[in-house]
Amino acid sequence: MAKTALITGASRGIGAAIARRLAKDGFQIAVNCLDERNRDEQGLAVAEECRALGVQAECFIADVSSHEQCRQMVEAVKAQFGSLDALVNNAGITADGLMVRMKEDQYDKVIAVNQKSVFNMMKFAGALMMRQRSGRIVNISSVAGVFGNAGQVNYSASKAAIIGMTKTAAKELGPRGITVNAVAPGFIKSDMTDVLSDELKQKILAQISLGTFGEIEDVANAAAFLCSDQARYITGQVLVVNGGLMM
Ligand code: NAD
Numbered sequence: 001m002a003k004t005a006l007i008t009g010a011s012r013g014i015g016a017a018i019a020r021r022l023a024k025d026g027f028q029i030a031v032n033c034l035d036e037r038n039r040d041e042q043g044l045a046v047a048e049e050c051r052a053l054g055v056q057a058e059c060f061i062a063d064v065s066s067h068e069q070c071r072q073m074v075e076a077v078k079a080q081f082g083s084l085d086a087l088v089n090n091a092g093i094t095a096d097g098l099m100v101r102m103k104e105d106q107y108d109k110v111i112a113v114n115q116k117s118v119f120n121m122m123k124f125a126g127a128l129m130m131r132q133r134s135g136r137i138v139n140i141s142s143v144a145g146v147f148g149n150a151g152q153v154n155y156s157a158s159k160a161a162i163i164g165m166t167k168t169a170a171k172e173l174g175p176r177g178i179t180v181n182a183v184a185p186g187f188i189k190s191d192m193t194d195v196l197s198d199e200l201k202q203k204i205l206a207q208i209s210l211g212t213f214g215e216i217e218d219v220a221n222a223a224a225f226l227c228s229d230q231a232r233y234i235t236g237q238v239l240v241v242n243g244g245l246m247m
Helices: 012-022 041-051 067-081 104-132 143-147 153-176 198-205 216-227
Strands: 002-006 028-033 057-059 088-089 135-140 178-185 238-241
Touching: 002 012, 002 067, 002 104, 012 028, 012 041, 012 088, 012 216, 028 041, 028 067, 028 178, 041 057, 041 143, 057 067, 067 104, 088 216, 104 135, 104 178, 135 153, 135 216, 143 153, 143 178, 143 238, 153 178, 178 216
Parallel strands: 002 028, 002 088, 028 057, 088 135, 135 178, 178 238
Antiparallel strands: none
């Protein structure tokens, strides 16, 4: 039976690249997307791209900051595909600002979408994988979670928390044959980084050993490796994909 992968926030960017890459590896794909204006259309297009690669794929609308919507989505994926073998927690947002000026809701929203979502999804998918006695979970963190980043106290808190949660889940789920790892990208070209000023981009570029920004496929390749059989003995780790931005 074909394995199934669920990727959160897969309507564009890194999540969409992971969906396409796992489809190439033969996974049936559950594309999670947020029902923002026009975003569902993008999610449907990603599912269509995966089907064109010869696997089953469907779009599942859910706001991953909602505990209940995550519960329903995991149930719907199981009903649709019969199993859930790989979960990639990719959905994320930024709401940058200096700490002393940051509004409370600006902080809370980023924590809810980036961090609580990982609890929501690992809880429900983890329970299903425990019954299956196998599974792969990959959580998308960030270099900001490892090294910090001025203007991102909310984002770096959420991404650092994901690393602690990854290690805890690896300990809890390991005895049932489930691996849990994190990928920490550096600067990857996507909608999220497009909004940064050219001046800031040049500053960051000057610090990258490989002298170029990352592509969404670079992160997808790392996530796909951690979802594969080749990574069966790797758990609780953080794989940094940053071209040497931080070492
Ligand atoms: P992006 O903005 O292009 O994509 C983010 C995706 O998350 C979108 O599909 C969006 O609809 C979805 N999303 C947002 N809120 C959601 C919610 N509540 N429920 C469900 N889906 C939701 O960004 P990206 O660059 O592709 O980032 C993907 C992940 O990689 C994020 O977790 C981000 O923090 C992380 N990351 C990105 C970079 C980078 O340089 N681009 C670096 C480090 C980490």
